[in-house]
Amino acid sequence: MSAFRELGLDQWLVDSLGAMAITQPTEIQRACIKPTLEGHDIIGGAKTGSGKTAAFALPILQKLSEDPYGVFALVLTPTRELAYQIADQFNVLGKGVNIKVTVAIGGVDMMTQALELARRPHIVVATPGRLADHIESSSNAIHFQRVRYLVLDEADRLLTDTFAPDLAVIMDAIPRRRQTLLFTATMTQSILELRDRPSSQLGETGLKPFVHLCDADESTVASLVQNYIFVPSHVKEAYLVHLLMSSVSKLEARPSNRLSDDTRDSDDEQSSKGGKSSVGQDKSIIIFVGQCKAAESLRVMLHELGFRVTALHSKMAQQERLNSLARFRAEAVRILIATDVGSRGLDIPSVEMVVNMHVPRDADEYIHRVGRTARAGRGGRAVTIMSERDINLIHNIEERVGKKLELLPMSEKKVLDGMGKVLAAKRVAALHLLDIDFGARDKIRMKKRGVEPSSRKKPY
């Protein structure tokens, strides 16, 4: 009997897992599937890339197949891309029972979404803001009266003040009698405290939530190599470019072109005609930066230097975001520049290196960022480019991760050779951003709302 069968899953689910070549449950799956089927609330903490999504998707699908109806489960995530990814996974796993999944996220047309929600899909995957909007404005499209499961993926991020007002609206719209499943890679104190609530405050089930935490002393996986580079802040880009050059084995055999034809489309053309990808190029890199503007300017800079890059940040239109991610997933582009919007949950197997252009100020964020690589037992490398101002941050991260980062040796001479070009490209990128007036729309929107732009100078 298969290992999944022993956890209490039906044969059809085991079969569909087998079709994806998944035969052995991971630790979190082994621990959480059975209690979920028995009706417990769950708090699950496991490292990045250890199969948390399947850990909640499988029992939900099983219960759904026993009694399929209207909106059966509601899954909340902090980012839009993640919502799509989870919906995809539900679709793949639940193909056998003809499952209907709807995604309710911001940045796309609300009307069509409301119509889809009105058709009572089995599972709704949503970001809190848009869902709260639907609950408040399109009330006859929402059928949450009989929701059996509420899943908070990346629970530590969702249970912050950012999402609190929206979550309050959603909580009021779904029944008290339900199972709640919380999953995250970085457990926080406030979530763990929920376990110790007196039973009078527990839900209708009256059962204490089942808590499973995989070994918590080290929060990153062992197969991940973690390096750092320590350089002055104004030459970071030069080191980044050198790092890319040395690890991207000339996959960018594209003549450097001027800004005039700097469009996202031009990348497409390149990828369509440049089918000359040779061996040793199956390496994708994600570069994380602190701000949308930094992401855009780095994208322009690297493009100017002849790299094929794409970006993912919240100042892009939603369709652009999805296209960009899809191209990165399909390995048409090997370098993705992302803000923290891409730091959680995204599962892209080909990513072999994560570069932190800016050191995250929250150590948990670091764990999520480097968790984009070395997933599901594969290897990976994380390189953090730190500068003179980040010493406290790095110490904090090392303490949180429970591991010392190692210095990545680099030939300074080679970096200096290419530095002139990089610095010039950086200036050109800055000018380009000025020309297209990056962020002007947001400034206008803020002004309309009467919000003063923050006067505090951002460190990045």
Place this chain on the structure above:
Amino acid sequence: MSARANSEERVLTAESDYSGEEEETSRSTIVRSRKRNGPEDSDDESADDSGSDGEGVSDGGSDAEGVSDDVDEAGSHSDSEFFVGGAASDEEEPRKKTGKKTKGVKPLSEEEILRAQKTERKSGVVYMSRVPPFMKPIKVRQMLQKYGDIGRIYLVEEDDQRRKRRIKGGGNRKRQFTEGWIEFANKKYAKAVATMLNNTNMGGGKKHGFYHDDLWNLKYLPKFKWRHLAEQLAGERAAKEQRLETEMGQSRRELEAYLKNVERAQKISGIKRRREAKKGEGVEVKELVETPRNVWQRDVVSRDAGKSSGVETLASKKRRTQETKVSGILGKIF
């Protein structure tokens, strides 16, 4: 031949004297733009070459230095085109032939200046807010010249990115223009044309003509002369170039400074190494004095509500004032 010159839309007027005295502003020289010849009208171009050049000579625009200056400026008009026909060349002041060695341009006589000023004062500019699909300046001129003498026409070509997207989506490869300005020799006619034609269809003899059912979108621009347009465009272009130049210069200096510092660091570490070696041999050496630098460090933050975060960000302070906080939600989770 003048009709041919009229239809030849790639003659470029460069108003070389704008930077100088106000009085001289309307004097212009005709120069051919050789840079922007699209492949589709190159034959046309060569056929007309001799004609226009001859015209230029007869207008006295053969002052060697003046012309070469203008050519330079014409070359820099990379993203804009000025179109000029025969009407504009009529305004040309016949200049006395000067010796080849003379420096600068011979100043105009007072009478000439007055005439030029009058010509400018009389002229008027009409703005065209939309150019029908693939209509070229030559067509605009042809359609409007029956209403009055037309000077220069400038149509803005569509954005490069947009064009690319259009073609990628299966669009036409022809050149598309978005908006434009048309100069009339007499502003009375300009005004009349704008009021009369605006929002009427372009008509034309044949009902199946391509532009028959397109509407004119014309607006007379009061107190607006051609030089205002030219000045603004030239100014913008110059500012952009200037900015790029400064930035590049700064980046070069930045690099030099950094390289110098690297060299210094290498020297210092060399000295240190040698002194260490000497010390190993037991020789008394002076210690290198290192001044510790105080660098402002970024603060650690944490989103965890359980832990106290290092700093309170502006956003979190704002949210704190809101009623709903995460502590209110936590009670509802299970």
